[in-house]
Amino acid sequence: MSTRNRIPSPLEPYLRLPPEASLILLTGTLGCIPVWLTARFIASVLAPRQDVASSDEKGSATAVVLVSWMQDLAFWKKELRRMAGLDITKLVEQRRFSFLDCLSLHGISVSSALEQLEKTICDVIEQLKNSALGNVVLVLEYPDTLLATNSTTAHELSILLLRLRSRVRSTVLTCAADLPLLSATQGSPRNSHAFSPLETVTAAFLTQQASLARFVMSVRELDTGAAKDISGVLRVTRGGAAYDVDDEEQDSSSEVASEVDVREMEALYLVQRDGNVKVFERGTESGL
């Protein structure tokens, strides 16, 4: 683990180990992908937690299952080392990390992909569960690819997600939120036309997941175009499930992990060449 604190301080409250049964949605666009955010989430979950370690030895063990429909293991190995200083090979040996490459897995059998997929993911989760004592965080990167390849419907995919979510502690979901993928929603200006099936399913899936999420972190490009000292805009908003957790907190205030109330925010960020990320308010210097 790195000695440097690689998690930008404004993001710290969001990146803690999420409360049980929660879903966190990260969205990106074509020009702005949330890889750095995913990497920091993984790092933060896997980092040794000082707050809990003293009280409960067993509860502190966490593991991450990363399922990607977008990148392969080599990419993530490199990115996690660069961005978060994590050594994947070591973590895999410790049985705290597991990677599933659905990009190539998916290519093998398109038709029976979904059941096969669920079984594979569940097997991996079960393997890690034994060593991590239940605290498995599932990270799904771009499962909406399944919709794009026409292998499933939005309804089936959300059911699959529910089934997977019931097996792990919490889930981090990465999705693309480009404008065309959201055009089939009620709020969009052109809602009288017939939409293509792809537009409909992606919009339905994305909006449903956002209404189930504890919070939504979305990155997008700067409205005014590319800039040298700003990579993009990060917006954190409260999802539809933010209220559920608030209710729980009132009753069980002792729960350490869930005591943070989700606050919305919007800030600019800069991913530097060495993988470090700076998050800063609009109008303030990025420190370059």
Next chain:
Amino acid sequence: MAPPNLQHRRTHNLLLISKLLNQRDASSPFTLVLDSLEQSGRPLLAEYLRRANASNVKTIFVSFETLRKPRAVDLFVSAWSQSLQAWQKEVMSLTKAHSSQREHPPFRTMRVPPDMLIVQAGKLLVFDSLNSLAATESANLPALLSSFISPTTSLLAVYHTDIHGRSSHSQENAYAPAPLTLLKYLATTIFTTHSLHHVLARKAARERSHVEPSFGLEEGIEGVLQGLGANGTNGVVLEMEHRRKSGRGVREWYSLPPSDSTSVATGKTRENVILLEDHPDYRSSDATLAEPPGGEAEAQYTFELGLTEKQRQDREGVVLPYFDAQKGGGEGGRILYDMGSEDDFDEEEDEI
């Protein structure tokens, strides 16, 4: 004429919402909650469940997208993991089972008033999302939903309006109405949830004759899913449409404050829902969102320029002299003059 009218509407509509939320007298057999990404319907569901618990109504939560059983719920059916027939059967058996159990009210009968007894037998069936059901069973959605409703069971269902109704492009139901249209037609009460932040921001813009801002998906910005201020913690704005048995509709805007633990602890529900017009942030028209009430303009002076509420009312109440002269028209010129005591009337002056 406005104040007495508002007063009347206030008492009337507050009674109505209290009746609806407490599910008294089976006032609304099918309540539809239309929510969006900008404002989830969860706080309203929580309010319903809280009140149901307080008045011993059995709550059955049918989940299509919720993983964990909410704390306030008595019975939880995870419909997402089952086939339609399976969960339908389960819900049916639960509604039946509890109605027979409830026929012998336990102790405490002495203390509850007679109308509470009817409530005790009632059940509240909650559907957390009708979207998936509407997508798969759009043709027999009305029949399916009405099969659950009985004199003792009322239905509370959420529909996410962001998700576009038509999910299939099948030919056979090309002429059928969209599921949302059907649901709106069926419902006896429709609640549309709005974020308080957005409502206030729109009002502020309206008052300055600016273009009303749009939030979230309506912004149309690449990569934006939700607007800032969505699902706020300081309450929900409810737009209600209630259809009476006579068919007359009542529309009203309410503000539902966030549920605080103190009111739960004390048990007895004091009505906390208010009309949107009575919300302190909505009422004060000159206090905008961004600037605090004591803005820069006031800080420059050492004396008070504004009027207090009482001063303004007094000022409005003053009847100006010769007020009646403004009303009476068409009589041509008329001089109204009251003789003062120091005036001495000079008869000759008139003749000049």
